[in-house]
Amino acid sequence: MAPRYGAPVDGEGPTGAARVDVLTPRDVPLGGPRAMTVRRTLPQRARTLIGAWCFADHYGPDDVSVSGGMDVAPHPHSGLQTVSWLFSGEIEHRDSLGSHAYVRPGELNLMTGGYGISHSEVSTPRTTVLHGVQLWVALPAEHRATARDFQHYVPEPVRIDGAEIRVFLGSLAGHTSPVKTFTPLLGAEIALPPHTTLTLTVNPTFEHGLLIDQGEVSLAETPLRFAELGYAHPGTGTLTLTNTADTTARMILLGGPPFEEEIIIWWNFIGRSSEEIAQARRDWTEGRRFGEVRGYNGAPLPAPELPKVPLKPRGNRR
Ligand code: MN
Numbered sequence: 060m061a062p063r064y065g066a067p068v069d070g071e072g073p074t075g076a077a078r079v080d081v082l083t084p085r086d087v088p089l090g091g092p093r094a095m096t097v098r099r100t101l102p103q104r105a106r107t108l109i110g111a112w113c114f115a116d117h118y119g120p121d122d123v124s125v126s127g128g129m130d131v132a133p134h135p136h137s138g139l140q141t142v143s144w145l146f147s148g149e150i151e152h153r154d155s156l157g158s159h160a161y162v163r164p165g166e167l168n169l170m171t172g173g174y175g176i177s178h179s180e181v182s183t184p185r186t187t188v189l190h191g192v193q194l195w196v197a198l199p200a201e202h203r204a205t206a207r208d209f210q211h212y213v214p215e216p217v218r219i220d221g222a223e224i225r226v227f228l229g230s231l232a233g234h235t236s237p238v239k240t241f242t243p244l245l246g247a248e249i250a251l252p253p254h255t256t257l258t259l260t261v262n263p264t265f266e267h268g269l270l271i272d273q274g275e276v277s278l279a280e281t282p283l284r285f286a287e288l289g290y291a292h293p294g295t296g297t298l299t300l301t302n303t304a305d306t307t308a309r310m311i312l313l314g315g316p317p318f319e320e321e322i323i324i325w326w327n328f329i330g331r332s333s334e335e336i337a338q339a340r341r342d343w344t345e346g347r348r349f350g351e352v353r354g355y356n357g358a359p360l361p362a363p364e365l366p367k368v369p370l371k372p373r374g375n376r377r
Contacts, residue, residue, distance in 0.1 A: 075294075075295060076279045076280070076295065076299070077267070077278070077279040077291035077292065077294075077295040077297075077298055077299075078279075078291070078292040078294075078295075079278050079279050079281035079289050079290065079291050079292075080105070080106075080289070080290040080292075081281065081283060081287055081288075081289055081290075082100050082101070082103060082105060082106060082268075082287065082288040082289070082290055083100070083287055084098035084099055084100045084117065084286045084287065084288070085098070085099055085103070086098060086099075087099045087116070089131070095118060095121065095126060095127075095128075095129055095189075096118070097116040097117065097118040097193070098116070098117045098118065098286045099114075099115065099116050099117075100115045100117070100268075100270065100286070100287070100288035101113060101114055101115040101268075101288070102114065102324060102373070106290060106375060107322070107324075107373045107374060107375050108197065108317075108318045108322075108374075108375055109266055109267065109268040109290060109313055109314070109315065110242065110243070110244055110245070110265060110266060110313065110314055110315015110316060110317070110318060111196045111197045111198075111199070111240075111241070111242045111244060111315050111318045112194060112195070112196060112197075112244070112246075112268065112313045112315060113139070113195050113196065113197040113318075113322065113324060113329070114139075114193075114194060114195030114324070115192065115193075115194055115268070115270060115288065115313070116192065116193040116194075117191075117192050117270060117272065117286055118189065118190070118191060118192075118193070119146070119147070119148070119188065119189050119190030119191060120146075120147065120188045120189070120190040121188065121189045121190065122187070122188060123148070123182060123186050123187060123188065123189050124187070126189070128148075128181075128182035128186060128189055129150060129180055129181060129182040129189060130180075130181050130182070131179060131180040131181070131360075132179055132355065132357050132358060132359055132360045133153075133155075133177050133178065133179045133351075133352035133355055133359040133360065134177060134178070134179075134327055134359065134360040135172075135175060135176070135177045135327055135328070135339070135342075135343045135348075135349040135362075136170070136172030136175070136176055136177070136178070136327045136328070136349075137172045137173065137174060137175045137176075137203075137327075137328050137329070137330075137339050137348075137349075138172060138173075138197070138198055138203040138322075138328060138329035138330055138339075139172050139195045139196060139197055139198055139328075139329045140169055140170060140171045140172065140195065140196040140198065140240075140241075141169070141170045141172070141193065141194070141195055141196075142167065142168070142169055142192075142193070142194040142195070142196065142227075142228075142246065143162045143168045143170075143180070143191065143192075143193055144167065144168075144191055144192050144194070144227065144246075144248065144311070145162055145163060145164045145165075145166075145189075145190065145191035146164055146190040146191050146272060146309065147164055147188045147189070147190045147191075148164075148182055148186040148187075148188055148189035148190060148191065149161055149162065149163055149182065149183045149185055149186050150162040150180050150181065150182050150183070150186075150189075151180070151181045151182075151183050152168060152170075152178060152179070152180055153178060153179050153352050153353065153354050153355055154170060154176055154177065154178035154179075154207075154209060154350075154352060155176055155177045155178070155207065155349060155350025155351055155352055156176060156207050156208070156209055156350070157353070158170075158178075158209040159354065160209070160211060161183070162180075164191075165213065165214075165216075165225055165248070166211065166212070166213045167210070167211065167212040167213070167214070167227035167228070167236075167238065167246075168209070168210075168211055169209070169210045169211075169212070169228075169238055170207075170208070170209050170210075171198075171205060171206075171207060171208035171209070171210075172198075172207065172327075173198065173202075173203070173204060173205035173206055173207050173208070174203075174204040174205065174206070174207070174348065175207065175339070175342065175348040175349040175350070176207035176349060176350065177343075177349040177350055177351070177352050177359070178352060179352050179355040181355075190272075192270065192272075192311055194246070194313070195329075196240065196241075196242075196244065197318060197320075197322050197324075197329050198241050198329070199241055199242055199318075199320065200320055200331060202241045203329070203330075203331075205241070207350070210238055210239075212227060212236060212237065212238050214226050214227050214234065214236060215234070217231075217232045217233065217234045219232045219233075219257070220255070220256075220257050220258075221251070221252045221255050221257075222249055222250060222251050222252070222255065222257045223249070223250040224247055224248070224249050224250075225247060225248040225249075226245075226246075226247045227246045227247065227248070228240060228244045228245060228246035228247075229243065229244050229245035229246060229247075229314070229315075230245070231245060231247050231259065231261070231312070232259065242315060242316070242318065243262075243265070243315055243316055244313075244314070244315045245261070245262075245265060245267070245312065245313060245314035245315060246311070246312070246313055246314075247311070247312045248309065248310070248311055248312075249300070249309070249310050249311075249312055250307055250308070250309050251274075251276065251300060251302040251307065251308045251309075251310070252302065252307055253302055253304060253305050253306055253307060253308075254302060254303070254304075254305070255301070255302050256299060256300065256301045256302075257299070257300045257301075258297055258298070258299050258300075259297065259298045259299075259300065259312075260296060260297055261295075261296060261297065261298050261314065262296075262314070262316075263293065263294060263295060263296040264293055264316050265293060265314040265315055265316055266290070266291065266292060266293045266314065266315070266316075266317055267290070267291040267298060267312060267313065267314040268288050268289065268290050268291070268312070268313040268314070269283065269288065269289040269291070269298075269300070269310055269311070269312050269313075270286075270287075270288045270310060270311040270312075270313070271283045271284060271285055271286060271287055271288075271289075271308070271310050272285075272286075272309045272310055272311065273285070273306070273307065273308055273309040273310075274302055274304045274306055274307065274308030274309065274310075275302070275303050275304040275308065276300055276301065276302055276303070276308045276310055277299075277300070277301040277303055278291060278298065278299070278300055279291065279295075279298065279299055280299070280301075282303070293316070293317060298312075317375065318374075318375075319374075320374065321372035321373060321374040322372060322373065322374070323335075323336055323370045323371070323372050323373070324373075325365075325370055326340070326362060326363060328340070331372065332372070333369040333370045333371075336365070336370055337365060340362045340365060343362050344361070344362055
């Protein structure tokens, strides 16, 4: 039977403060001749997913005259969607759907891998400081082979209690993103003035993650530092965010009902079995399934070797 998303969580109600775990990032070099290092908070040992959000890389602010910026050659994706969200800089996106788009601050670019897509990402010469997040969404099994797609959306900022909120996926603070997702999701950027508290009404069946990009913020009285991801368990209808510092804080709020399926994340693919991942790797290596990226100056990325032992599906610990 297909899992139901958004079902109430047994034994928990919409009252009381959220229970919060702090997920700390690890530095991951992206590799290549112009290596960029990112701070990864998802997946990690303690947590694979928050809702269907299964990958969270946070990078910058990087002075591109020092770091060389971003230059990721064509590579494939399947079984997932990618979200590119920038705080500063500009990235040129090309994909095998034929999309040629510029990713800019405050603008959602949601790419659906589905059965298979390939794309390249290059920071433009106009970029002096590169700063943003790269997020992945796991597609539920029944939609994991959906057609490739690319959507662009610019949310109007919502102002509430001094905070400025950009809701790029789902609903928050009276604003609903029109962008379609395959499971219920929340994605929003929040800017919070110094020494301000914001109480947000949220869906009590959702779990949430708050990624701190700037400043010091407490989530339900749990202090979070730069690049940490505060995980709020489902079962509370309000999230209280407090900026405890003298400068404006900026953060990304993610949410969704707990994703009940076990998945395998390997390289740029999400599958349900080791065989499915090996097939995706073969198809990329042999030039099938993922289409062609036009206009990128250089060769596509080769897939790494598969590990010798079969890959094991992972879910969240209960
Ligand atoms: Mn990619």
